[in-house]
Amino acid sequence: xxxxxxxxxxxxxxxxxxxxxxxxxxxxxxxxxxxxxxxxxxxxxxxxxxxxxxxxxxxxxxxxxxxxxxxxxxxxxxxxxxxxxxxxxxxxxxxxxxxxxxxxxxxxxxxxxxxxxxxxxxxxxxxxxxxxxxxxxxxxxxxxxxxxxxxxxxxxxxxxxxxxxxxxxxxxxxxxxxxxxxxxxxxxxxxxxxxxxxxxxxxxxxxxxxxxxxxxxxxxxxxxxxxxxxxxxxxxxxxxxxxxxxx
Ligand SMILES: C[S@@+](CC[C@H](N)C(=O)[O-])C[C@H]1O[C@@H](n2cnc3c(N)ncnc32)[C@H](O)[C@@H]1O
Numbered sequence: 382x383x384x385x386x387x388x389x390x391x392x393x394x395x396x397x398x399x400x401x402x403x404x405x406x407x408x409x410x411x412x413x414x415x416x417x418x419x420x421x422x423x424x425x426x427x428x429x430x431x432x433x434x435x436x437x438x439x440x441x442x443x444x445x446x447x448x449x450x451x452x453x454x455x456x457x458x459x460x461x462x463x464x465x466x467x468x469x470x471x472x473x474x475x476x477x478x479x480x481x482x483x484x485x486x487x488x489x490x491x492x493x494x495x496x497x498x499x500x501x502x503x504x505x506x507x508x509x510x511x512x513x514x515x516x517x518x519x520x521x522x523x524x525x526x527x528x529x530x531x532x533x534x535x536x537x538x539x540x541x542x543x544x545x546x547x548x549x550x551x552x553x554x555x556x557x558x559x560x561x562x563x564x565x566x567x568x569x570x571x572x573x574x575x576x577x578x579x580x581x582x583x584x585x586x587x588x589x590x591x592x593x594x595x596x597x598x599x600x601x602x603x604x605x606x607x608x609x610x611x612x613x614x615x616x617x618x619x620x621x622x623x624x625x626x627x628x
Contacts, residue, residue: 384579385452387564388431391577392454394566395432397540398547403608407488408438410608411519414624415484417611418602420515422483428473428508429491433459436466447482449473474500476507483513487520493583498558501584502594509598509627518599518625521606525560525585527619528553543570553585560585588621599625
């Protein structure tokens with residue numbers, strides 16, 4: 382049975398796990414893309430916003446911010462971090478917004494939480510409806526044909542008298558349109574270790590497929606996965622940053 386405890390029972394540890402992520406840099410990168418390619422408006426929506434770190438930066442940049450996430454415990458933390466923002470608990474595969482946005486983002490590969498090609502297609506169509514003319518859709522993605530199941534990231538740290546170990550890796554069996562994000566979380570307090578293992582089912586596809594899904598709705602640009610500079614994607618790289626400009 383797949384578990385996503387990290388976003389529910391363990392949501393209080395999410396920011397610890399992400400302590401090494403440079404949210405400021407990622408937000409500044411998307412803001413630059415929006416300045417270059419967008420419609421100059423300031424209504425911003427972050428899909429799968431989690432605990433709201435990107436929203437915080439965009440509010441500080443002067444945007445009016447809204448966050449959508451499927452898990453209320455994540456939204457509760459985001460609301461504390463961003464009291465100025467609006468939040469709604471929604472599945473992004475059936476996104477339903479009352480007002481249209483100028484910029485919609487989805488960070489940290491969360492677009493793959495659409496759990497099938499059909500769900501992703503529905504998400505893309507609903508993002509298109511939720512954007513104003515000339516609005517921008519920005520997200521990063523991984524190409525299933527480049528996933529190496531041996532690769533992973535491990536982080537260890539101490540917090541509140543406990544030692545934590547977080548491990549994450551992609552798993553793709555080599556066929557079909559499902560991959561997994563596998564996470565292992567260990568907490569050791571006074572010599573007693575507790576362990577949780579999460580398996581998050583996510584949609585798997587190639588960049589060629591993803592481009593094909595986006596093109597009926599957006600002018601598509603693909604950039605290198607490098608938040609320090611805006612450069613074109615090189616065809617062989619398995620991670621990339623996608624930008625869609627609403628037709
Ligand atoms: C890896 S976290 C990313 C959070 C945040 N964007 C960040 O960069 O730290 C993924 C988030 O996606 C949310 N999520 C998972 N499935 C979702 C769905 N179908 N619709 C909306 N949010 C979803 C989870 O609750 C979690 O907060």
